[in-house]
Amino acid sequence: MIQDIYPQEFNNQYFPNAEPDENSYIMCFNGNKVLCDINSDSLFPTISQLKASTDIIYLFSVGDVKYFLALNYSSAEEKFSEICIKKLRHEKYEMRDKLFALFTSYHLYKWYISSRFCGECGGKTVPCTRERALLCTGCGELIYPRINPAVIVGIINGNSILVTRYVKSRGVESDALVAGYMEIGETPEDTVRREVMEEVGLNVKNIRYYKSQPWGYSSGLLLGFFCDVDGCAEVKLEEDELSTAKWVKYQDIQGQPDDLSLTHEMMIFFKNQNS
Numbered sequence: 001m002i003q004d005i006y007p008q009e010f011n012n013q014y015f016p017n018a019e020p021d022e023n024s025y026i027m028c029f030n031g032n033k034v035l036c037d038i039n040s041d042s043l044f045p046t047i048s049q050l051k052a053s054t055d056i057i058y059l060f061s062v063g064d065v066k067y068f069l070a071l072n073y074s075s076a077e078e079k080f081s082e083i084c085i086k087k088l089r090h091e092k093y094e095m096r097d098k099l100f101a102l103f104t105s106y107h108l109y110k111w112y113i114s115s116r117f118c119g120e121c122g123g124k125t126v127p128c129t130r131e132r133a134l135l136c137t138g139c140g141e142l143i144y145p146r147i148n149p150a151v152i153v154g155i156i157n158g159n160s161i162l163v164t165r166y167v168k169s170r171g172v173e174s175d176a177l178v179a180g181y182m183e184i185g186e187t188p189e190d191t192v193r194r195e196v197m198e199e200v201g202l203n204v205k206n207i208r209y210y211k212s213q214p215w216g217y218s219s220g221l222l223l224g225f226f227c228d229v230d231g232c233a234e235v236k237l238e239e240d241e242l243s244t245a246k247w248v249k250y251q252d253i254q255g256q257p258d259d260l261s262l263t264h265e266m267m268i269f270f271k272n273q274n275s
Contacts, residue, residue: 010100015058024065025065027109032106037081043088049080050070050073050080085102090258105216106216125137147221148221152263154227155200155226157247159274164200167239175254200245202236206227208226208227209223226266
């Protein structure tokens with residue numbers, strides 16, 4: 001999965017006074033695009049390659065390399081251009097450590113730009129000097145990074161698993177599994193039951209946890225579960241969410257084009273378990 005970057009190590013300890021060195025990467029976003037050199041193994045600009053504002057924030061390190069966020073930048077060397085994050089994922093999927101850094105940086109970028117003002121009093125926020133949080137200069141409220149929990153569900157019927165595809169407007173053409181965000185007051189198991197019923201009209205039983213995955217593109221924490229269909233296995237498709245949902249025998253499972261996602265690992269795990 002995308003976070004499996006061994007032998008590199010991810011360190012998210014917050015150092016508010018850290019300064020970029022010549023090897024540090026500066027992450028620059030414009031919506032869902034990131035500044036990069038797609039033809040380089042480095043991908044992202046260093047401080048010397050970027051004309052950035054003084055508004056640079058330390059993010060984390062991967063191995064010995066520090067990552068920073070530039071909330072504003074004026075220009076960079078000509079070889080850099082703004083590339084859609086999804087495009088970069090598909091074209092550079094083998095650069096797992098940099099893609100994990102990219103997705104995690106994007107997660108923090110979305111939080112920083114959406115939390116510039118306090119939801120309590122409207123005051124301006126500034127980075128806290130003690131921990132990864134934003135401090136309201138008006139009322140003193142602390143605002144922490146937003147993490148959206150969601151479930152990925154492998155629904156099993158004998159030696160088959162339910163494989164879905166999202167509607168085209170979601171921009172995802174590869175095979176997927178039933179998935180959805182947790183709602184207030186739900187346990188993850190409650191979310192599994194609700195999402196499965198909403199999206200494919202099935203009752204399920206024997207819900208069991210598999211693995212988790214941070215997924216920075218959606219500011220999410222994905223929780224993977226397998227479960228068994230309970231009773232009737234006829235799919236009743238929720239067409240606003242899904243374009244297809246069908247039972248696929250284990251030997252016919254294709255997975256996704258890359259091995260970065262929890263969804264892909266769960267499908268291949270089920271295939272291997274039955275082989």
